[in-house]
Amino acid sequence: MTTILQLTMYGLQLGSIYALIALGYTMVYGIIGLINFAHGDFLMVGAFIVFFLVQALGGGHIPYILVAAVIIIGMVLTGLLGVATERIAYKPLRKKPRLSALITAIGVSMFLENFPRALPFIGPAPRPFPELFPMRDFNIGGVGTNSVQLLMIAFSIILMIGLHYITTRTKVGSQMRAVQFDKDAAALMGINVNNVISITFFIGAALAAAGGVFYSSIYPMIDVYMGIWLGTKAFVAAVLGGIGDIRGAMIGGFIMGVAEVLATAVNSDLGYGAGFVILILILLFKPAGIMGKFTIEKV
Amino acid sequence: MNYLKDKKAILIIILSYIIILTLNKLDIINSYLLQIIMLAGINIIMTVSLNIVNGFTGQFSIGQAGFMAIGGYASAVITTLLFNTSSWPVYAQTPIFILSLIFGGLVAGFVGLLIGLPTLRLKGDYLAIVTLAFGEVVRATIRLINYVGGPRGLAGIPRYTNLFWVFVFTLLAIYGARNFVNSSFGRACISIRENEVAAETMGINSTKYKVLSFTFAAFMAGVAGGLFGHLLMFLQPDTFSFLKSNDYLVFLYAGGAGSISGSILSAIVLTVVPEFLRFLANWRIVIYALLLVVLMIKKPEGFYGGKEFGFLKLKKRNVTREVSQDPAPIK
Amino acid sequence: MALLDVENLSIQFGGLKAVNNFNLSLEHGELVAIIGPNGAGKTTVFNMLTGLYKPTEGDIRLDGKSIVGLKPHDFTERGIARTFQNIRLFSNVSVLDNIKIAYTLQMKYGFGEALFRTKKFNATEDEFERKSLDILEIFKLDKKADLLAKNLPYGEQRRLEIARALATNPKILLLDEPVAGMNPNEMEDLVNLVRDIKVRFNLTILLIEHHMSVVMNIADRIKVLDFGETIAEGKPAEIQNNPKVIEAYLGGGHKE
Numbered sequence: 001m002t003t004i005l006q007l008t009m010y011g012l013q014l015g016s017i018y019a020l021i022a023l024g025y026t027m028v029y030g031i032i033g034l035i036n037f038a039h040g041d042f043l044m045v046g047a048f049i050v051f052f053l054v055q056a057l058g059g060g061h062i063p064y065i066l067v068a069a070v071i072i073i074g075m076v077l078t079g080l081l082g083v084a085t086e087r088i089a090y091k092p093l094r095k096k097p098r099l100s101a102l103i104t105a106i107g108v109s110m111f112l113e114n115f116p117r118a119l120p121f122i123g124p125a126p127r128p129f130p131e132l133f134p135m136r137d138f139n140i141g142g143v144g145t146n147s148v149q150l151l152m153i154a155f156s157i158i159l160m161i162g163l164h165y166i167t168t169r170t171k172v173g174s175q176m177r178a179v180q181f182d183k184d185a186a187a188l189m190g191i192n193v194n195n196v197i198s199i200t201f202f203i204g205a206a207l208a209a210a211g212g213v214f215y216s217s218i219y220p221m222i223d224v225y226m227g228i229w230l231g232t233k234a235f236v237a238a239v240l241g242g243i244g245d246i247r248g249a250m251i252g253g254f255i256m257g258v259a260e261v262l263a264t265a266v267n268s269d270l271g272y273g274a275g276f277v278i279l280i281l282i283l284l285f286k287p288a289g290i291m292g293k294f295t296i297e298k299v
Numbered sequence: 300m301n302y303l304k305d306k307k308a309i310l311i312i313i314l315s316y317i318i319i320l321t322l323n324k325l326d327i328i329n330s331y332l333l334q335i336i337m338l339a340g341i342n343i344i345m346t347v348s349l350n351i352v353n354g355f356t357g358q359f360s361i362g363q364a365g366f367m368a369i370g371g372y373a374s375a376v377i378t379t380l381l382f383n384t385s386s387w388p389v390y391a392q393t394p395i396f397i398l399s400l401i402f403g404g405l406v407a408g409f410v411g412l413l414i415g416l417p418t419l420r421l422k423g424d425y426l427a428i429v430t431l432a433f434g435e436v437v438r439a440t441i442r443l444i445n446y447v448g449g450p451r452g453l454a455g456i457p458r459y460t461n462l463f464w465v466f467v468f469t470l471l472a473i474y475g476a477r478n479f480v481n482s483s484f485g486r487a488c489i490s491i492r493e494n495e496v497a498a499e500t501m502g503i504n505s506t507k508y509k510v511l512s513f514t515f516a517a518f519m520a521g522v523a524g525g526l527f528g529h530l531l532m533f534l535q536p537d538t539f540s541f542l543k544s545n546d547y548l549v550f551l552y553a554g555g556a557g558s559i560s561g562s563i564l565s566a567i568v569l570t571v572v573p574e575f576l577r578f579l580a581n582w583r584i585v586i587y588a589l590l591l592v593v594l595m596i597k598k599p600e601g602f603y604g605g606k607e608f609g610f611l612k613l614k615k616r617n618v619t620r621e622v623s624q625d626p627a628p629i630k
Numbered sequence: 631m632a633l634l635d636v637e638n639l640s641i642q643f644g645g646l647k648a649v650n651n652f653n654l655s656l657e658h659g660e661l662v663a664i665i666g667p668n669g670a671g672k673t674t675v676f677n678m679l680t681g682l683y684k685p686t687e688g689d690i691r692l693d694g695k696s697i698v699g700l701k702p703h704d705f706t707e708r709g710i711a712r713t714f715q716n717i718r719l720f721s722n723v724s725v726l727d728n729i730k731i732a733y734t735l736q737m738k739y740g741f742g743e744a745l746f747r748t749k750k751f752n753a754t755e756d757e758f759e760r761k762s763l764d765i766l767e768i769f770k771l772d773k774k775a776d777l778l779a780k781n782l783p784y785g786e787q788r789r790l791e792i793a794r795a796l797a798t799n800p801k802i803l804l805l806d807e808p809v810a811g812m813n814p815n816e817m818e819d820l821v822n823l824v825r826d827i828k829v830r831f832n833l834t835i836l837l838i839e840h841h842m843s844v845v846m847n848i849a850d851r852i853k854v855l856d857f858g859e860t861i862a863e864g865k866p867a868e869i870q871n872n873p874k875v876i877e878a879y880l881g882g883g884h885k886e
Contacts, residue, residue, distance in 0.1 A: 035424060092596045099359070100599035103552040106545060107591035110584060118581035232431070232541060239428045273439035276432035280418075283429055287421050475745055482744035482751070483730075483737040483758075486723075490731045493720035500680055500718075502706035502735035502798050511741070 005143045007261050013149045013218065015257020016156035020211035021234035022241070022249040023163065024082075024204030030180045030244035031200045033098060034090060037105040039208060040231015041112035042078050044224060046209020047129065047216045048116065050074040054130045067132045071213055075206040082205025083198045085112075091194070109227075117224045126223035129216035152214045159210060160250055163203065167246060176200060180244070233260070233275055240279045242292025251290055316466050323462075332574075333462065337530055339570040340465035341523050344472040346550040346562040348519035353548075354556035355480055356512045357492025358419070359427040362434030363520050363547050366407040368539035369437060370521025371528035372447055374403030375456045378529070380446070385457040396459040400468070400525040407521025408514050415513040419506055434544050441536040452535035453528075460530040468526060472519055476559055479515065488512050492557075553594060555601030564602055631694050633658045633834055634710075634802055639678060639688035648674045649858045652688070654836075656802065661828065661835040663845045665869075666855035667878055672838045673715055675855070676804050679836070680712050681705040692802075707735055709801035713791040713808060715838075721780035725771055725790060728779050729762040732797035762797065768827070769793040785816045789823070796827065802834045809844055821847055846870070854878065 021043055028036045053070045054062060062070075089108050093101040116122040136147040167173035178186040179196045187193045215230060216222050233256060241252025256275045264271025282290065319336060322328040328336075345367060352360045377399035378384045384395050418429045442450045479485045487508045490498035499505050528534045554565030576583050594601075634656035641649050649671040656662060664672050677683040679690060681702040690698050692708055700708075720728050736758075739751045766772040769789045774782065779790060788808060795803060808824070809817045821844055828835055839845050845852060845866065852869045854862040856878040862869055869875055 029424075035427070089592055089596070093599065096599045099353075099552060099556065100595045102359075103549065104592050104595040106549060107588045107595065110588035111592065114581065114584040114588060118585050124581075228542075232435075236428065236432060239425065243424065267443070270439075270443075273436050276436050276439075279432050280429055280436075283421060283425060284417055287425060289425075478745050478747060482755070483734050483739075484741060484744055486727055486731045487734045489723060489727075490720050490734075493723060494718045496682065496702075497714065497718035497720065498731070499702040500682070500706060500712055501732045501794065502703050503731070504701070504703045515741075 003265075004262075006145075007265055008258055009143060009145050009149055011258030011261035012254060013152050013257070014261055015254035016153050017211045017215050017218075017230075017253075018234045018237045018256045019250045019253025020156055020159065020207045020214070021231065022238035022253045023160070023246060024208045025235050025238040026241075026243055026246060026249040027176075027200050027204045029238070030246075031176065031197055032090070032094065032183075034101050034105065035235070035243075036090075036204075037102065037231075038085060038109035038112055039204065040227035040229075040234065041109050042082060042205040042208040042227070043212030043215065043230060044222070044227035045081060045112065045212075046074045046078040046205075047212035047222045047226070048122070048224075049077050049209070050132075050213050051127065051129060051216075051222060054132070059130065061131065064134075071132075071210065074213060075209045078209035079202035079206035082201040082208075086198060086201045091197075113224050113227070122224065124224060126221040129220040129222050131217070131220075132213070133217055148217060152217070155210070156214070159207060163207070164246065166203075172196070172199060236275055236279050239289055240282055242289030245289070245291040248289055248291030312466070312470065316462065320462060334530065335571060335574050337460060337462060337465045338527075339567045340469040341526050341530070342547070342550060342566040342570050343469050343563050344523040344526070345520055345547050346554065346566045347472050347476045347559060348516040348523065349547050349551045350556060350559060350562045351476055351479065351488075351512050351516045351519075353551060354558070354562075355485060355492065356488040356509055358509060358513070359424065360430040360513065360516075361427050361548060362430035362432070362437075362541070362544050363516070364539040364541070364543035365430075365434035365437035366411060366517040366520035367524035367527065367543070368441060368534075368536065369410055369524065370400075370403035370407040371524030371534050371539075372403075372441060372453065373406040373521070374399035374525030375453055375528045375534055376447065377402055378459070379453065379456050385455075392457070392459065396457075396464075396529065400522050403525035404518040404521035407524065408518035411514040411517025412510065415510040415517075419509040419513060431541060431544075434539070434541055438536045438539055441539075448534075450536060452533060454533050456528050456532045456534065458529060458532050460526050465526060468522060472522075473559060473563065475519070479512075480559070484508065484511065549591060553591065553601055558601070558607060560607045561601050632656055633693065634679075635689075635691040635694075636679070637689045637691070639675070639685050639690065641674060641678060641683055642686045647858055649678070649685075649855075652855075652860060654853065656834055656836065658801075658834055659832075660850050661837065661848055663837045663839055663849035663852045664855060665839060665842075665845060665852060666861075669857075670855040671858040672855055673806055674858075676712060676806055676836075676838065679705075679804060680710055703735075706798050706800070709799075710804065711795035711798045711800035711802070712804035713788075713795055713806055715806040715810070717787050717791055719779040719787055719791060719794070721778070723779060724776050725766065725779055725782065726759075726762055726775040728790060728794050729765055729797050730758050732794045733758045733761065735798060765793050765797055768830070769823070785812055785820075788812070788820070792823075792827075796831060800833070802836065805835065805837045805839075807838055807840065809839065809841055817841065817844060824848065842870075 021040070024039050024042065025036065028034055028039065050070050053073060057066060057070070085108055089104050090101055093104060117124050133148045133151050138145050138147065138150070167176060175186070175191050175196050176199070178189065178191055179193055183193055186196075211234070212227070234253065237252035237256040238249045239252070240255060241248030241250070255278065259274045259278050260271050263274035286292075319328065319333070323330070323333050345363065349360070349363050352358050378395060382395065384392055387395070414433055418426060421429060441447060447453050480489075487498070487503045490501065490503055491505050491508060495505055550565045550569055551562060553569065554563075555561030573583060573587065579586065632655040634654065636652060636654040639649060639652040640647060652675055654662070664675065666672055674683065678685045681697070681700055681704065684699060688698070689696055692710065697705060697708060720731060723731070738754050739748070743751045763772055763775065766775055769792070771786060771790060771793065774786070779787065782790060792805065792808065805824070809820050812820065824835070825848060827833065837845070837849065849866055852863065852866055853860055854869060854872070854875050861874045861878060862872045864872075
């Protein structure tokens with residue numbers, strides 16, 4: 001029993017990472033209807049930025065206040081990259097068929113992965129990610145856990161609460177929801193749609209960066225392709241929860257995380273497929289995902 | 300039969316086959332390059348198969364590599380595992396090879412039917428996710444099956460694929476697709492793409508036709524997979540990941556979805572040209588990515604969007620009609 | 631027994647009852663018009679009568695057999711065809727192919743026969759070609775058979791939608807605002823066209839329309855809807871003077 005609880009803790013930890021990344025997918029899809037295949041690469045960029053910043057600060061252990069600063073800088077810079085990719089690659093295609101934007105997203109993803117790979121000081125080789133968080137073991141009610149796990153779950157929940165607050169309580173948030181509902185009507189109401197979309201990309205990419213940093217703290221080898229599989233799984237999580245719905249992304253992330261960890265304990269290949277199988281099952285019974293709603297097409 | 304009427308096209312195809320073969324015998328085209336050409340043919344089949352579902356029926360299926368894997372492994376099971384056909388006499392090897400290819404296609408098609416029936420009810424983006432998930436589940440499942448070598452792969456597949464068979468099957472795929480598109484089946488699929496509600500209202504069972512096109516495409520991809528396995532003599536599950544499906548998506552949309560000719564062009568160009576640019580090393584794929592983004596922004600309908608080569612267009616149907624004896628049609 | 635029997639048809643979306651207790655007994659050869667202000671639920675009725683929406687209450691019987699709950703393509707197969715308020719042509723397909731697509735129900739060849747181009751395939755395709763051109767000729771669109779549907783002028787697109795619906799060989803034709811956006815000349819042409827095809831194809835027609843001149847001209851009976859309820863029905867002359875109808879339109883008869 002304790003093993004299952006233990007595994008569930010791992011699952012929640014992994015799930016919180018999936019959730020952070022899934023949020024970006026879901027927000028972008030919700031606002032411009034695009035599945036941003038390049039989103040997974042934002043998490044890689046975030047991890048690398050933090051990696052280089054820590055190196056610049058002398059590498060090894062750095063004081064916790066600097067850890068927070070470095071992570072925040074990483075998130076901000078990645079967020080700006082998100083804004084840039086939207087402006088350059090997706091904005092010109094807003095009125096064109098959606099498939100073109102999807103293929104462009106594939107191109108952007110390829111670029112984000114392979115451009116750093118071609119640069120001599122990065123290259124394809126994986127690097128070890130610095131230890132940023134204090135590692136102390138705890139035992140809560142017979143279940144073993146550690147400080148990294150708790151910190152990560154806590155940070156993720158804080159970030160998600162922050163996001164929920166922004167989208168539901170602030171003016172920007174209601175603008176985002178307005179644009180999501182009807183872009184043209186929102187523009188007619190005086191909302192600067194371009195800015196809202198940029199903010200959405202910023203937040204999504206920044207959250208992905210946080211996810212990337214947290215992920216690298218558990219699995220410390222980073223490389224330019226790390227975003228692909230992690231991103232794909234986070235994407236599945238977003239759809240599972242109902243793409244376009246923020247709470248759905250969070251729920252989906254945790255489900256994916258727990259399912260994967262439990263299945264991997266049985267057999268590692270089972271673990272990889274488990275998330276996908278759950279997805280297919282859920283979509284068959286609830287075609288819009290757990291929290292999703294279909295928009296009715298007017299006939 | 301209509302499609303044989305364009306004799307010029309047949310001549311060109313036969314000629315190119317002979318030319319390539321001769322150049323190979325003369326060592327101007329080495330066996331590596333010949334393999335690339337054959338891969339281009341296999342890629343044409345894959346891209347055309349994807350075109351049927353994504354281009355003509357307007358769906359968004361992104362796991363086509365899964366069907367390629369199923370077909371490849373199924374055919375290899377016949378020629379390598381169940382029967383040790385490499386020790387068979389030569390005259391028996393060809394039939395078993397063809398049979399194994401068809402078997403691979405049928406298995407892939409059957410799986411396509413099983414997957415398609417429940418999931419083609421899902422709308423656009425959701426279908427995409429499920430097909431993506433399907434591709435990955437196929438890969439994960441193959442890794443678990445030790446009989447076919449699991450994660451280490453299946454080696455020792457006899458090299459039955461040669462230029463002749465690639466030409467034959469590529470042509471079959473192209474004409475099969477064209478004949479499908481230019482029939483009630485194809486028109487029904489196109490109507491679903493154009494306006495599904497209207498199509499239903501015109502009596503078209505959209506689920507039936509979506510499943511039909513999906514299954515047909517899966518069959519084709521399965522055959523391509525069999526050709527692939529018997530070319531490389533080795534199959535490995537990780538080859539057939541989302542990244543491979545990704546490749547075919549790029550081929551399809553860069554060439555122009557809804558255009559068979561576009562698929563042919565882009566499959567050839569995007570398979571062969573990168574080989575000549577190997578000297579660019581790590582920068583090659585960066586440039587490729589940039590070009591893709593630029594192409595999509597400047598010409599979103601692809602190289603050859605929506606148009607077809609001459610020999611793929613059907614001749615106009617020659618029908619005699621009675622000139623209407625009614626009083627003049629309503630003004 | 632009426633050709634089409636609609637009994638107590640209602641549909642509810644969440645808290646909103648869009649159509650309440652719609653009844654209709656359509657005899658063969660009639661032309662009935664449904665009128666009412668925007669949002670009255672007219673197109674919703676059509677959507678239920680073609681299987682696009684499933685009613686929450688009520689029954690629809692065609693030739694005595696209930697068809698509620700079937701899919702739209704089943705409705706079409708049984709003989710109900712329609713046009714749409716907002717044109718729903720297959721835009722990137724030729725005019726001719728738009729009609730051919732409507733013949734899919736009558737396709738007689740199988741998948742293999744299509745792939746290998748058998749005699750049966752070619753004969754059937756020739757027949758489709760002939761029949762499609764015949765219909766296009768009636769609608770004066772045969773010269774434009776190879777144009778893409780999206781390149782037709784507006785009035786011709788509307789005609790094409792009707793032609794396409796006819797190709798499905800219907801018993802009942804539902805026309806949803808067929809003259810919307812037309813000038814008076816085009817309107818008159820279309821009215822004459824509708825009269826002609828009704829006779830030629832032996833149709834029963836159900837029509838949604840705002841233009842009272844059109845309705846008064848060709849309808850045998852009229853039903854008036856407002857907020858999902860049937861507020862009046864009867865012959866054109868009766869409806870014209872019905873105070874409830876006039877009130878619903880706020881000075882009706884001058885609709886544009």
